[in-house]
Amino acid sequence: MPLLADDIFADANAWGFETRAIRAGQPHDVSSGAVVTPISLATTFVQEEVGVNRGYLYARVSNPTRTALQDCLASLEGASHGLAFASGMAAEDTFLRTLAPGDHIVLGDDAYGGTFRLIAHVLVPMGITWSAVDLTDVDGLREAMPSSTKVVWVETPTNPSLTVIDIAAVAEAAHSVGARLVVDNTFATPYLQQPLSLGADVVVHSTTKYCGGHSDVVGGFLALNDTELAEELEFLQKAVGAVGSPFDNYLTLRGLKTLAVRMDRHCDSARAVAEFLTSRPEVVEVFFPGLVDHPGHEIAVRQMKDFGGMVSFRVAGGVGPAMRLAAATQVFVLAESLGAVESLIEHPGAMTHASAVGSPLEVSDDLIRLSVGLEAIDDLIADLTQAFDRL
Numbered sequence: 001m002p003l004l005a006d007d008i009f010a011d012a013n014a015w016g017f018e019t020r021a022i023r024a025g026q027p028h029d030v031s032s033g034a035v036v037t038p039i040s041l042a043t044t045f046v047q048e049e050v051g052v053n054r055g056y057l058y059a060r061v062s063n064p065t066r067t068a069l070q071d072c073l074a075s076l077e078g079a080s081h082g083l084a085f086a087s088g089m090a091a092e093d094t095f096l097r098t099l100a101p102g103d104h105i106v107l108g109d110d111a112y113g114g115t116f117r118l119i120a121h122v123l124v125p126m127g128i129t130w131s132a133v134d135l136t137d138v139d140g141l142r143e144a145m146p147s148s149t150k151v152v153w154v155e156t157p158t159n160p161s162l163t164v165i166d167i168a169a170v171a172e173a174a175h176s177v178g179a180r181l182v183v184d185n186t187f188a189t190p191y192l193q194q195p196l197s198l199g200a201d202v203v204v205h206s207t208t209k210y211c212g213g214h215s216d217v218v219g220g221f222l223a224l225n226d227t228e229l230a231e232e233l234e235f236l237q238k239a240v241g242a243v244g245s246p247f248d249n250y251l252t253l254r255g256l257k258t259l260a261v262r263m264d265r266h267c268d269s270a271r272a273v274a275e276f277l278t279s280r281p282e283v284v285e286v287f288f289p290g291l292v293d294h295p296g297h298e299i300a301v302r303q304m305k306d307f308g309g310m311v312s313f314r315v316a317g318g319v320g321p322a323m324r325l326a327a328a329t330q331v332f333v334l335a336e337s338l339g340a341v342e343s344l345i346e347h348p349g350a351m352t353h354a355s356a357v358g359s360p361l362e363v364s365d366d367l368i369r370l371s372v373g374l375e376a377i378d379d380l381i382a383d384l385t386q387a388f389d390r391l
């Protein structure tokens, strides 16, 4: 048995998702046989003679721990290229640097607040234009895209309204004007949805969320199949340098190993929470793609393996009761972010989406978002029950 057993994982498609999450890109350490990818802290790498090296020169450009993460998560997305960054925003910024003044971005009208902030407040002063479009209406999208459109940016399910966007239909529309389709796959994860196989050009992740999965590491990722674009992005990754540390890369890689089993439980518990919420008189409307009357349910069934761990809902009586509810839970922790083992509750209008107030991406102030974690489902339901009872 050779110590270096990675060759059998070179053909990613030959192995199941869970197997690749644990093994792809993670050869046993040649010098020791260590089963776990080492955290490679070296900033520089020996050269046998000038120009002769083992593929590593300087750690901003590449380092072995990052390579393992990049190869593993690229494999999970069905991508031939993967690039890891210091945060989701760093990944987004690096990709958006491929644009030039005069280029236009079409953003879904229910996007992550930070994506809106980056585009509207950082890229616009640099000459990029943008518009927010309802991407559930693909005919409307076709009419709304100016000829300068270079990027259509999709989140699905969206944040925080959990609207489902038809990736294949939007990809076709984007390609008809020569634009690239970027899908932010943070909410779904590659376990539930693989956008490249549906026609997307680039997948972006905040690995801070489900991929890391334990609220202890910030990171971002780009996955794609276009080799020319990948070379441009590798150049930008090196030139801009928005890369995470080897320890960050290690933690994200560690999180990926359990992504599949965590997602299964997140999905089951979120479904139970969504059903509970529909039974409460204090709730006006529940947003969860797994509910059969959710407008995106059919598309979600087609393009996702399951419906994810996020649930949003509108509280009767408006902002006052919504704010009180967010402060009244005990197992659900009042905090931003999502996708980790602990359940979180937040008020998007005043928290994650505060930067979108007054923009087309503003969210209603009676909305509450839950990230359903991995605690006992009975404790989660009991916690919400006591919080509603105290309103």
Ligand SMILES: *Cc1c(COP(=O)(O)O)cnc(C)c1O
Pocket (backbone or CB within 6 Å): 087, 088, 089, 090, 112, 114, 115, 155, 159, 184, 186, 187, 205, 206, 207, 208, 209, 218, 219, 220
């Ligand atoms: C958190 C998040 C981001 C930004 O990622 P960071 O890791 O916080 O920089 C982008 N998109 C979505 C959907 C997110 O939830």
